[in-house]
Amino acid sequence: MNSSFRWNVGGSLSQSGVFGRDKFIDQTWDILNRNSVLLEAPRRMGKTSLLRKMSVDPPPGWDAIYLDIECVQTPDEFASRVRDVVLEKIHSWGLRPKYLKEFERWQGSLYTTGPWKDLLIAVIADLCHAQQASGRRALLIFDEMPMMLERIADSKGNQTAIEVLDLLREFRQSNETKGVRMVLSGELAFDQVLARLQSNSGRPLNDLHKMELGPLERANAVELAIQLLDGQRLNGDWAAAATRVADITGGIPFYIKKVCQELAKANVPATPATVDQIVRAAIASPSDPFQLEIFRRHLQKYYHADEKQVFAILAHLAAAEHPVSARKLFYLPNISDDEELVFELLRRLTVDRILERDTEGRYSFQNPILRQWWAMRECRF
Ligand SMILES: Nc1ncnc2c1ncn2[C@@H]1O[C@H](COP(=O)(O)OP(=O)(O)OP(=O)(O)O)[C@@H](O)[C@H]1O
Ligand SMILES: [Mg+2]
Structure with a gap:
């Protein structure tokens, strides 16, 4: 690692294993x-x-x-x-x-x-x-x-x-x-x-x-990835790889750890490109190492009556490059023409932190790993 690369974010991977909180x-x-x-x-x-x-x-x-x-x-x-x-x-x-x-x-x-x-x-x-x-x-x-x-x-x-x-x-x-x-x-x-x-x-x-409780602050997320990559003594460009890990995981420590573990298992140099490969492979894996099925089960349980519409909204947002306005979502197939109901579903999905709403009122996935998984899930069916 480049010795000038320093992150003064105050937090080390202590015995409790809890970082940056x-x-x-x-x-x-x-x-x-x-x-x-x-x-x-x-x-x-x-x-x-x-x-x-x-x-x-x-x-x-x-x-x-x-x-x-x-x-x-x-x-x-x-x-x-x-x-x-x-x-x-x-x-x-x-x-x-x-x-x-x-x-x-x-x-x-x-x-x-x-x-x-x-x-x-x-x-x-x-x-x-x-x-x-x-x-x-x-x-x-x-x-x-x-x-x-x-x-x-x-x-x-x-x-x-x-x-x-x-x-x-x-x-x-x-x-x-x-x-x-x-x-x-x-x-x-x-x-x-x-x-x-x-x-x-x-x-x-x-x-x-x-x-x-939200994701780690970005600097802390990068630092956690650096410490984990360092601990596993991987070759490569750590600084760039750690930054990529922090961004692709949205700063959620569980995925940061998983990606670093999977990198070590694959025994490849740590670079932004290998991080992307590892994430794609983990998301596609039937053994679900990121444990994303829990989100699908949550949606089925709490949005049971409106499951079709919720899944249609998520499929659209998973594939979208940019956040999408509610107005566009109204015109999707499988969506009710009761606008109040659609607004209510979007509100609940936002309260549930499945989605987030930007200052212009447009929606996107909150968790980037879940978004990728949902997009891949849609390709499977
Ligand atoms: N601050 C952190 N630093 C390092 N690792 C963390 C941190 N927070 C969570 N983790 C890792 O993520 C995993 C999941 O975290 P945890 O079980 O605390 O989440 P949770 O919010 O209680 O999840 P659930 O809702 O499923 O009970 C932990 O086993 C741990 O490995
Ligand atoms: Mg818990």
Whole structure:
């Protein structure tokens, strides 16, 4: 590599493997001093990596309790998982739970509400009590919240899923438990999940400060690619190859890593041309190394009724050289002549970060890798 090639972007591939997110993490902790957070991002953007890094390296005075709740099926399971991790934290502060003991004594008596609610109320009361006694603060991180809500809705009904959200909101807002802080995280489907649950209990997420995790800043994306290429000791023109990797992947660290890994596997010199070849091959591969099928499944699930139209819009945008106006999209075959419906679909696809809308109101794919994959997918069928 040319020795004059230096990127002073502040970030190294640390043991946690999380690169270039320090500013975002600092901002998040800053907000957490005042408010709980709703963290959203498209699939594979790096939410879990970020949250795990926050939980192993919190600022002074804070402790983080991380829970991956993707596979949780019932509110009872949720409550007992929260109890386990909170108890562990309370014990690590050298304290004992008080309300949980009472809860255990009362178990078996008649409940007006389900035991999972009482269990959660006892756990959170103990957590708040222990925070005061220890002078420490605990952050509860619930990763993959929309998935849990959907599973609970499937197994116990929509109302129960909404009750979980309502109770968590009550903890954040009631005077006794106000000090409790949470991060609720998931793919950009919270709104769609709430719509599915037909929440009429107000807006159970409204009090949360919304944060969206995007791709890495360009300089950080290039730096990550350089470090990965360096680690794999590839020959070639690193600076140019790393820049190409950052651009072709839209700065999404997951794809940056994959492209660098595939380059190493192919054992070819790292140049912009080999980067392009590798990406084309990965996109065409039936083993789907970029895991792009998850986006197609997401679209089928959340746009089920309008799948044909959505796929027609995406096919057109995948093939277009430049962003396209809504007006042009109205005239595509397979598109409804109900303009309001088409606008609504475009709005939802933009909220979902499948598409982005430029200042002139024209649409294009947000994720360049997904765009290429969709274009190739269209050629196959
Ligand atoms: N900041 C980063 N630096 C380096 N690698 C990263 C970073 N963020 C994510 N990655 C890589 O991308 C992969 C996917 O990230 P992660 O699982 O955190 O995404 P996610 O948003 O939680 O995805 P999903 O919505 O599918 O749960 C990780 O396994 C990691 O290898
Ligand atoms: Mg995740």
